[in-house]
Amino acid sequence: MMAEIQRSHAGLPLLAGGGRAQAETMFVIDCPAHRSRMLLSERRIRSLRNTDTGVLLDLECYCGHIERIRTGRASR
Numbered sequence: 093m094m095a096e097i098q099r100s101h102a103g104l105p106l107l108a109g110g111g112r113a114q115a116e117t118m119f120v121i122d123c124p125a126h127r128s129r130m131l132l133s134e135r136r137i138r139s140l141r142n143t144d145t146g147v148l149l150d151l152e153c154y155c156g157h158i159e160r161i162r163t164g165r166a167s168r
């Protein structure tokens with residue numbers, strides 16, 4: 093009988109876990125154009141490359157400056 097009640101909700105869209113949408117990775121760069129530290133989200137990533145020494149990221153600042161940073165661990 094309980095199963096019948098639960099089944100009536102099966103057509104609803106799943107909204108569980110919606111809070112994870114805000115869990116973005118943030119990067120800090122020293123922007124020469126801003127002359128200060130800028131906090132960029134992973135949405136500013138323009139390219140991403142895996143290398144032996146870690147992950148190379150090209151991050152685009154809000155002013156258009158591209159900063160290359162290295163993150164992650166060496167894969168050896």
Ligand SMILES: [Zn+2]
Binds near residue numbers: 124125130156157
């Ligand atoms: Zn900048």
